[in-house]
Amino acid sequence: MSDRPARPAADQGSDPAAAFQPHDHGHCSSAALDAAEARLAQQGARLTPVRRRTLEILLESPRAMGAYEVLDRLAAEGFGRQPPVAYRALEFLVSHGLAHRLQRLNAFAACLHPGHDHTPAFLICRSCDRVAEAEAAPIxxxxxxxxxxAGFRVERATIEALGLCASCAADGAA
Structure with missing residues (x-):
């Protein structure tokens, strides 16, 4: 880990570099969970116990997680071991803007900006697997x-950049 000081929580939402630096991840997670509940209330939806725990599991991890990783955690906590348990919860979270599916990793990451609609670009460290959301509008x-x-109209695009975060690059990751 870096010797750099933790960033204040206010910087976490707008700065993708914060995902790769020491910070109060618990505060980020708590704020994102509160925003998720508010967003769902506005949409007339709610977090069932399995949906809530799935979101919490994603929020606890600074990296994207596969559906079976999530399922293993849910099963260990008594939510069932059948794949639809995890897939339905993950699908709900993605469809309500509370999580993102990363195509390259075939994995899911909690959205740290659930209070507003956006389509981020993802910065994925190939060494430590941390994921950050970056503003994708200019791209x-x-x-x-x-x-x-070229006479083509883009309807949907997922932008995922694979590389090294500053810590892994400084540690000499190849």
């Missing part, structure tokens, strides 16, 4: 312009 605008020049 999407360029992609749409390039596509438009």
């Amino acid at each position: 999407r605008a360029v992609l749409s312009d390039v596509a438009s020049g």
